[in-house]
Amino acid sequence: MTPTPSNNALLNELSRRRLLKAVGFGAVGVAGASALSACSGGNGDSDGVTRFAGVFDFDLDSQTRNVHVEDGALLMNSVYRDLFLCSGAFYNWGAHEWDYLLLEGHEWDGDDLIVSLRSGLKWSDGTDLNADDMVRSYAMRVLEAPSWGTGFPQVQDLEKLDDLSVRLGFEDPFPNIELSILKHRIVSKTTYADFGEQALDLVNGGVRQGDDEHLEWNAEFIEFNPDEIVCSGPYKFDRAQMTDARITLVRNEDGYRGTEVNFDEVVVHKGDNRQSALLVQQGEVDYSTLAPSAADQQAFQGVEGFRWIEHPGYDGCGLMFNYAAKPELKDVRVRKALAYVLDGDQIGQVARGEAYGRVTHYAGLADIQAEEVFSAEELEDFETFDQDIDKATELLEEAGWTKEDGKWYLPDGDEASFEVIGVSGWGDFELTATQVEEAWNSFGIKTEARNVPEDNPWGIWAAGDFEVAVRHWGNPELPDYWGAFQMNFLAENAGTEDSPGQSFDLKVESPSQGEVDLEELVNTARRAESEEEQKEAVRVMAIVFNELLPRIPIWTYKYLAPAIEGVRVQSFDDDHPAAQNDIYEDNPIILALIQGDLTPNEG
Structure with missing residues (x-):
């Protein structure tokens, strides 16, 4: 059944009231400030x-x-x-070039990365900051690095060349693999003397995270708490x-x-x-x-x-689905219908005030990145998911859903229902979850929002202990475009018995791209020999994301x-x-x- 105009009006009124309620707390803020000032x-x-x-x-x-x-x-x-423990350098995301801090520079010598410190640096305890600090810090990070990471996990061996330079040996390095290494925060050799020396020996001996020798080293390291x-x-x-x-x-x-x-x-x-x-x-x-x-x-x-x-912002907030818990979500028409019910602008404004950005292109990338990868004309072909109740109804009916007495039913006759989890203490996640609950309930899909404890939502997401989760999309940690799709497709999607996560099948059928292995494409983009090759893989993943909408982007972070x-x-x-x-x-x-x-x- 197509919703009547009053259905749309009800959705808008619910959203408007929630916005006014959120903004209405403003008067409390000024009053409370004086009390805080008295003891500050x-x-x-x-x-x-x-x-x-x-x-x-x-x-x-x-x-x-x-x-x-x-x-x-x-x-x-x-x-x-950064004020007390500087990173080696920072990467200018706009100009795509390095600006060095503690480091003097870096260069590639075949498969070896040579990293050099500035001269004359000292620690606050008066000791020299030199290559001994650097090589031991790098060794500890290599030992701790999970195999799925980029940079330190691929380091084969480490060598101090002189007082200011260190060589990191790689096997088959790829562009930008050095990012995490150059940004790494070097720590004091005096503080970490025994740990650093042991880590260097272990790394050069082939030991990596999870090996028995690492576990023995780590058991003592995680308990280490220096005085200063x-x-x-x-x-x-x-x-x-x-x-x-x-x-x-x-x-x-x-x-x-x-x-x-x-x-x-x-x-x-x-x-x-x-x-x-x-x-x-x-x-x-x-x-x-x-x-x-x-x-x-x-x-x-x-x-x-x-x-x-x-x-x-290079990431945002949206909805991640558990396809094993709710098999009806495997139908792309259902996912798109659920997106069309939501008013992303309203949800973003309630959740973040003015500190949000609307999602325009639904490419799995932040719009600022999508506009670097695609031309304006190409982006016009992307489907947008601005609120459209009629479209949502049409899609669900095409998928075999029916609506009776204001309630939606699955093709097998069961009443449709979802639980949406936010995270306690994450205000924007909490508000996003409750607004999704309101919108889907008003549309006729039984929905309940609840919040999981903030101490370990990652464990809950990875374990697949959810039906629908308010979760990030995109990726702020890597300036490389592929990082967004590692987040969208691979995070919380290990597919193991202990960590099924989304249970999203990474081998998909795209209307325009045919059969696509998304995990393979992420790795292709990650290890691309050129920016052009990387962008081509990213383009395919963005198109597939828009066509299949494996998760719903709702709003983008604007800080x-x-x-x-x-x-x-x-x-x-x-x-x-x-x-x-x-x-x-x-x-x-x-x-x-x-x-x-x-x-x-x-x-």
């Missing part, structure tokens, strides 16, 4: 010390100082990590100024650009998404990468000196970072070489601070 200690700039202020939800007690593990280490999941973090960047931790409320990083004159940075200190306030928004409203934070709600975004407009800094000018920071420049990079991979504001392009307010 002010900005403390009257002492003549220049400070840059940020915010992150750290925990001094539970987080380790073993920074080589990164996850769970103090501030290592924040953008501030030895720093390579322009800042270091001041233990006298570390409290549960804030961490102060002070100038590390021996570190990389320690004498060139323009701020004496960097203060990182403790705060989750909500608390960080209150600190911005109170003017106590210069820049934040934590996600503000739609209500907080509205409240920011009244803050003196406030501005948005927009960072591009709107709140910033305040004229208090501690004079101004923020939008024109940085990393401006097109992912906000959490190579943050342009933090890099500008390191490179001396961010200056204190003279007023």
Whole structure:
């Protein structure tokens, strides 16, 4: 049955009410900010010390100082990590070229990658930063690297060439395999002395992740928690100024650009998404990468000196299907119908406020990338999935579904139903799940939304313990286009008994491309000998994604970072070489601070 106009009106009214409810919380934000300010200690700039202020939800007690593990280490999941533990280089996603930090450069010598450090670098404990640090850090990462990764897993052997250079031997390297290596954060040989030496011997002896020798090494390594973090960047931790409320990083004159940075200190306030928004409203934070709600975004407009800094997104939020749990989803008409029921703009605005982007091309790539791979004329041929209730009805009826008394039934007569899981504490995922629930229920498909614990949604997704999951699509971690399809097709799709994930068959029949092996295409793009070859494989995968819609993209991340000018920071420049990079991979504001392009307010 085709929905009546009142069905469409009901869908729109439900979405409108949800949006107004989300925005309506704005008044609470300003009131709460004053209370938070009372215990924040002010900005403390009257002492003549220049400070840059940020915010992150750290925990001094539970987080380790073993920074080589990164996850769970103090501030290592924040953008501030570059300030005290610099990466070797960052890749300019816009210009497709390298900008070196700790590294002086790199070159290929046949199948060998030669990586060289800058001279004269020192650690915050006064020791020299040299090739011994580099080769041991690389060895530890090779030993820890899962076989499915790119870069370190393909390293065959390691050799220190001189005090500043290391050779990494590969077998049959491919373009951009060096990305993770050049970006790697080198750690102190003093801190990791025994672990680094052992790892180097193990790697050169052929040991890799999962081998008995690695498991023995790792059992001790994951328990390792040094007393302090030895720093390579322009800042270091001041233990006298570390409290549960804030961490102060002070100038590390021996570190990389320690004498060139323009701020004496960097203060990182403790705060989750909500608390960080209150600190911005109170003017106590210069820049934040934590996600503000739609209500907080509205409240920011009244803050003196406030501005948005927009960072591009290369991934988004959508729906991942479990084809084993719900075999009816194997019919592409059903998947497309479910997409046509949803209003992506409305869902994105409720979930993220203005910090979302609409999906235009449904190519499995962020639109910014799809427009690099395809011409405008070619993209006109891609099917779009803007809300169209009539189209959704037509597709389901073609698939043999029927609608009686406002409820949809499968071809076998069973009532259609889905459970959609979000993630507790991930506000945008929670709101996306509840809006999908509303939309599909209003359309006549019984749907229930629930949230899984935030401590391990990845395990739940991989195990296939879901019917429909709010999940990412695209990929912000790799500038190479193929990374998006590794995410879309291969992530949570191992197909094993313990990790069935999506249970999506990677050998598909495309209306335009014929029989396609998607896993093979991902590997073809990954190991392509040229950018042209890579793009051709990516083009095929994007076309297949659009034709078969194996998961539904709903909205794209648009990162709107709140910033305040004229208090501690004079101004923020939008024109940085990393401006097109992912906000959490190579943050342009933090890099500008390191490179001396961010200056204190003279007023």
